[in-house]
Each structure stands twice: as C-alpha cells, then as structure tokens.
Amino acid sequence: MNPKQLKTSNETTKPNFKSGFIAVVGRPNVGKSTLINELIGQKLSITSHRPQTTRHRIHAIDTTDDYQMVFVDTPGIHMGNSKAINSYMNRAASSTIADVDVILWLTEVGKWTKxxxxxxEHITRVEVPVILCINKIDKLKSTQEVLPFLDKVSQKYQPTDLFPLSAFKKNDTRALRQLVLQYLPKQTLIFDADYITDRSEKFIVAEFIREKLMRHLEDELPYDLTVEIEQFEQEGNLQRISARIFVDKASQKNIVIGNKGSMLKLIGTEARKSIEGFLDRKVFLKLWVKVKQGWSDDKRALASLGYD
Ligand SMILES: Nc1nc2c(ncn2[C@@H]2O[C@H](COP(=O)(O)OP(=O)(O)OP(=O)(O)O)[C@@H](O)[C@H]2O)c(=O)[nH]1
Ligand SMILES: [Mg+2]
Structure with a gap:
C-alpha cells in the first residue's frame, strides 16, 4: 500500500499544524524499531539482538497538538539470503523509501557493512531530506570516538543532516524529533488523532509472541518460524488468544516446546505479560506449534500467513 493513499481525517487542527511520513530504513540490527518505539514513547515494533527481526512495514503514529508524525518501520535491507521471505522483506523496505516526506537512515557507529x-544505493535515488543517524553511540567510551566514523560516512554520502545518537537516550530522541519536525509539511492530520498504528491488534499480538521466540530460541531458529493468531475474542475485560507457531522442521518443533514444555511456557508467560500491557486487559494465551515445511520460501504459504 502506498502510505500517502491512507485515509485523511476530518478533525480540525491548529493553523501551523504539521504532519507527514518518516521512513526509518537501514540494514538489519542497527536499531530502527528500538528508535521508533522510543520516538513514539510506546512499544509497538518488536526488537531483538538478532538481525532480521522486523519482517513487515508498520506505521507508528505520534500525535500532539502541534504535529502528527507517522514513522514507517521497515525490515532491514539485507543480502546473502534469497528465500521468498527475504525478497518480501527487502521489497517492503525499498518501496517505502520512494514515498515519504523524510527519511531516517540508521547506521551503527563503527560498523559500516556491504x-x-x-x-x-536506494537512498541516492530519492530527493526528500535524508537524516543519516549514527546509532548506538552509548557504546563509545567518549563521544569523540564517533568522529572517524562520521568522516567515513561523509565521504560516501552527504545527507541533509548527520545525527549521531543513542536510541536509548531521551535527550537524543527529543532532539531528533525536533529535527524531523522541521522537514514536515504544514498540513492537517493524516490519521485520526487517536490512531497509534495502521496495524490491527491481532497483528501486534502475533508480533509480540514472535519477539519472545526470537529472543529466547537458538541462533538458527527464528528465521524459520512465524506466528498466526487463530482465536482472538474479547469477553468483558478478558482477551482469549490462541496462536499457532509455524516452524520449518519437526526438530525445530521440539526446540520451541523445550524440555517438558518449559520453553513454550516461558515464551507464553512473557508474551502474555507484554500483550496485557498493550491491550490493557487480562489475557488468556494458548500457544501451539505446527510444522509447515518450506513456508518461508513458498510464496503461497507466505501470502496465507500474511506476507503479502
Ligand atoms: N547499545 C545500544 N543498543 C541499541 C541501541 N538501539 C538499539 N540497540 C539494540 O540493537 C539491537 C537491534 O535493535 P532493533 O531495534 O531490533 O534493530 P532493527 O534495526 O529494527 O533490526 P531489524 O528489524 O532486524 O532490521 C537490539 O538488541 C537493541 O536493544 C542503542 O542506541 N544502543
Ligand atoms: Mg526492526
């Protein structure tokens, strides 16, 4: 979907109100989703220490009396893997760049890769302002250490702004928000003021479960699993959720379940807590594991699992 074709709100705003789409792009694991959660002050997009955590484009919306910023989180642009899911992810990221008001391009200090x-290559094709963010500077002993990397990236590309930061530092994210605001057009709301995302509750819930799987399971596994919500019913202040975890092989099913079900139990407990925080109601969560061989390289299977 073209982000600019989304619904326009009829609510009235101040005369100088600004709004717009801000794409957050970069290679995997540089901190895009972490930064977006910090910028909007709410956890919407899942994060983990593994590359290729984000698989779908997702809008995270921050609305105040003065502006509405629609951050577009994207999968990390990556190489070296040619399954259908990898091209889906790369396409979701590169197509976002074409149609936004500002681009936040994230890199990680000291680590320039292919x-x-x-x-x-994608960024050089666009004409909108590009803020090149150099993330994770909290890892440096002194901020001076960022200078050689700043030099290196400046030789490759001259962005509209170069912005070293740590996604974890409130002062940094506040300053970045102010910078982004300068580039947004004066216009009214794009989404209703109370919207926080374009995605459904069901989608976010499936993602929260996938996050716990990615964080707890062995190295090679997370790429081969996905989560589908089968039941999502509200009874008063209780949400009944049943979710199926699809893995690629029978051996992987055993890993997800763990010794006497211990891993699945741990994942279920952690996921339930974060879902309760998000939905603000009590959650009853049931998890199942199913083998669906080759799903990540099968276009039809991908589409049936929401990768379309
Ligand atoms: N030290 C440090 N770690 C960070 C910072 N920002 C993010 N991280 C960590 O970097 C890892 C990757 O973060 P994500 O937000 O999942 O990265 P991403 O760019 O969205 O990754 P993909 O979705 O895989 O493309 C996580 O372990 C984060 O906690 C930061 O400013 N400093
Ligand atoms: Mg991400």
Missing amino acids: EDSRVL
Whole structure:
C-alpha cells in the first residue's frame, strides 16, 4: 500500500499544524524499531539482538497538538539470503523509501557493512531530506570516538543532516524529533488523532509472541518460524488468544516446546505479560506449534500467513 493513499481525517487542527511520513530504513540490527518505539514513547515494533527481526512495514503514529508524525518501520535491507521471505522483506523496505516526506537512515557507529552500501544505493535515488543517524553511540567510551566514523560516512554520502545518537537516550530522541519536525509539511492530520498504528491488534499480538521466540530460541531458529493468531475474542475485560507457531522442521518443533514444555511456557508467560500491557486487559494465551515445511520460501504459504 502506498502510505500517502491512507485515509485523511476530518478533525480540525491548529493553523501551523504539521504532519507527514518518516521512513526509518537501514540494514538489519542497527536499531530502527528500538528508535521508533522510543520516538513514539510506546512499544509497538518488536526488537531483538538478532538481525532480521522486523519482517513487515508498520506505521507508528505520534500525535500532539502541534504535529502528527507517522514513522514507517521497515525490515532491514539485507543480502546473502534469497528465500521468498527475504525478497518480501527487502521489497517492503525499498518501496517505502520512494514515498515519504523524510527519511531516517540508521547506521551503527563503527560498523559500516556491504548491506549499508546496499541501502545507500536506494537512498541516492530519492530527493526528500535524508537524516543519516549514527546509532548506538552509548557504546563509545567518549563521544569523540564517533568522529572517524562520521568522516567515513561523509565521504560516501552527504545527507541533509548527520545525527549521531543513542536510541536509548531521551535527550537524543527529543532532539531528533525536533529535527524531523522541521522537514514536515504544514498540513492537517493524516490519521485520526487517536490512531497509534495502521496495524490491527491481532497483528501486534502475533508480533509480540514472535519477539519472545526470537529472543529466547537458538541462533538458527527464528528465521524459520512465524506466528498466526487463530482465536482472538474479547469477553468483558478478558482477551482469549490462541496462536499457532509455524516452524520449518519437526526438530525445530521440539526446540520451541523445550524440555517438558518449559520453553513454550516461558515464551507464553512473557508474551502474555507484554500483550496485557498493550491491550490493557487480562489475557488468556494458548500457544501451539505446527510444522509447515518450506513456508518461508513458498510464496503461497507466505501470502496465507500474511506476507503479502
Ligand atoms: N547499545 C545500544 N543498543 C541499541 C541501541 N538501539 C538499539 N540497540 C539494540 O540493537 C539491537 C537491534 O535493535 P532493533 O531495534 O531490533 O534493530 P532493527 O534495526 O529494527 O533490526 P531489524 O528489524 O532486524 O532490521 C537490539 O538488541 C537493541 O536493544 C542503542 O542506541 N544502543
Ligand atoms: Mg526492526
């Protein structure tokens, strides 16, 4: 979907109100989803220490009396993997770049890779302002240490702004928000003021479960699993959720379930807590594991699992 074709709100706003779409792009694992959650002050997009955590484009919307910022989180642009799911993810990211008001391009201080160069190829084709963010500077002993990396990236590309930051530092995210605001057009709301995302509750819930799987399971597994919500029913202040975890092989099913079901139990408990925080109601969560061989390289299976 073209982000600019989304519904326009009829609510009235101040005369100088600004709004717009801000794409957050970069290679996997640089901190895009972490930064977006911090910018909007709410956890919407899942994060983990593994690359290729985000698989779908997702809008995270921050509305105040003065502006509405629609951040578009994207999968990390990556190389070296050619399954159907990888091309789906790369397409979701690169197509977003074409149609937004501002681009936040994230890199990680001290770590320029071939995948960053791939992102650069996409970025050079656009004409909107590009803020090149150098993330994770909290890892440096002194902020001076950012200078050689700043030099290196400046030789490759001259962005509209170069912005070193740590996604975890409130002062940094506040300053970045002010910078983004300068580039947004004066216009009214794009979404109703109370919207926080374009995605359904069901989608976010499936993602929260996938996040716990990614964080707890062995190295090679997370790429081969996905989550589908089968039941999502509200009874008063209780949400009944049943979700199926699809894995690629029978051996992976055993890993997800763990010894006497211990892993699935841990994942279920952690996921339930974060879902309760998001939905603001009590949750009854049931998880199942099913083998669906080859799903991540099968276009039809991908579409049936929501990768369309
Ligand atoms: N030290 C440090 N770690 C960070 C910072 N921002 C993000 N991280 C960590 O970097 C890892 C990756 O973060 P994500 O937000 O999932 O990265 P991403 O770019 O969305 O990754 P993909 O969705 O895989 O493309 C996580 O372990 C984060 O906690 C930061 O400013 N400093
Ligand atoms: Mg992400």
